[in-house]
Amino acid sequence: MNVAVETLDRVRKKVEVTIPEEKVTELRETIYGELKRQAKIKGFRPGKVPRSIITTYYKDYIDDELKKRMVQDTMQDALIEAKVDPVTEPAVDFIEEDGRSGYTLECEVMPEIELPSYTGIEVEVEPINVSDEDVDKRIDGLQHMHAEMVPRVGDAKAQTGDFVVIKYQGYMNGKPVKGVGTDAYPLELGATTLMPEFENALIGLGIGEEREVEITFPDDYPDKSIATKTIQFKVEIKEIREKRLPEINDEFAKDLSFENIASLREGMTEEIRKEKETGRKRTVAQSIMETLIKGVDIPVPKRLLEKRVSMMIGDTMARFKADRMTEEEESNLEGNLRNDFTPRAEERIKSEMILAKIAEKEGIKVDDEDISERMKRMAEDSRRSYTEVEKFYQEYNLMDSLRNGIAEEKTIDFLREKAVIKEKA
Template identity: 30%
Template structure:
């Protein structure tokens, strides 16, 4: 086997492979031998069927497998000799082996661009000091109260109002016929929180427990059912009962329910500690971005299009999922796929440039990733998405996602190394016009 490498660009390679007749025939014969070993054909003992019969009986499968196996063998050998690790999927342009004929094919892939790293140690960067914001702590406690609130059935004979929870049955009709899928029984919702269309809530608020009513509701243009989007439907509603929200007092009992704390003071301490840790991660992340942006501005290199396209596709998939969870259709955006790709491209390009730069640092520093570190990263993903760890790991392995995960961990390690070697200057938090620190909702609720 001989091969020649074409440098199509600074990040793309094409390898043209020439396979002599002898190697072609040997590859076919080897695959025939494998089939012959296990073939069970009437009139012959297992393993004793003539090769000519095996080849005639299973010719399509044999030639297909022989071609695939030979190409895979060559690709591994060639990449090892070239000492290259493809960043993209390997695209193969090949026909099928023909006995007694020379075999020519090519494969192409993208590689990381080569560039000179600037000095990335000892850089100066400002980072905001972390101060406890008492209002943020109290806001967390209020969210805990909301989460632990009880809904008490209202005995008073009255109409529901905003803030009340209601238990209802409802069904939608179009041209006198019920609409499939737009129906529920004993459905509980809270009024005034934007969870339902205003016209629908007006129908509910016009009822008392035990009463039924109806009214026209115009569905939004981005309604998930495209056939009904923007149309008026008749909603029939029955109100079963009204519930008022009762918030728990801010006391030791709340602390116990919220996380097993002995007192409300202990709960506040835990929230403050979590708040500080969260803010520290945020200010650190901002400082790291400043460092990385400064470094990226000093280099220029071609970006592998496959990596950019992969991130664009991911952003579009995330957008589609978000819309569907909101009950909206993807078409409701009113944008073509080309427009969306153009919109997400700048962000995708920045992500790819960051990753390539950090991977170059990781390579220079000889950073490595242990299997347990990959497992730890998968555990975090599984926890965040509510998936089973073993199932998620198998998915990553079966879909060739482990390399991308490893690269992410390496990039994170490289960023941490740059940050640890930087000269950090702590500065007071930025205040708004009223002298308050900009409110950033704490993600941690004990």
């Protein structure tokens, strides 16, 4: 096997692989032997079909299978010999010349980049302060979380703050809209979970009472299948519950495993402080990466970018109810998502390249202990056994992805430690 490498540009290399004729003959004979044993052609007993008949009858299959096996048997060794590490599946083109057999691989690779200065980057942040108002809001949230839902009975009417269970169906031109309706939808009135016009129509209704409401959905409504459309809804209240808030006192604090209201406030203060510290870490990391990306010229491999964007679009489209969208609406949504995701995916890929280069230069590595500790944490968070988590990552070939993710985190931690953090006055 002869391997030659040509650099096409900073992110593409062409690898030409020429395979000796004896290797090609060996592969062809293997294919022929398999066909001879398996071929079923009328007028011949299994295993007794003449070679000339097999090669004529299965010519296209033999040619295609030969090309497939040439690549399968040699590509990995060829890439190792060429010292080329593709970031996407190489594009294969076969050599069609008399006396020469083989193929070329167009490989996308990570570009060589010259890192800007990455230590001592200045980042300005907000000071971390926890006010009494912050604590009050947190305790107010806990109070609502632990509210008692008491059923309203008799002639009670729904009002803001109540929890209701409703039955509704949407109609267009007098016909039910598929997927826009349910027999039991829970809703807190006043929480603006649904369109305000919809919620307002429920105020004053009693159990078993119905009302019709017409709503025109805006252009930017998340569910693109009904955005810009006018839908008539028939709504019925099936259940009304009043929210009764517990009194905020020492007993309330004890129910939350605190000694008293003072210790509850102390606990909430510390919790909020940790959250703000975590938010600051994210802000610092984002600012550092923005500075580094601006400071270096990084070309992004085209197919790698397209692959990332397609994955992001696929994940998002799966969350939409595609069965309620026309082909035109689905196409428009996909186009909008592509425009939105492309710059984000490009920035993410550039960040990965920079972090990988810094990790290499600084000797930042991920060892088996790092992997083990991360899996233990994931097992605890998901309430699964360590063995289950490990098996999942191995079965779905996610170990490299996990290792790369940990390496990125360690590199970002390094950059944060070396940054100059200044609090705003």
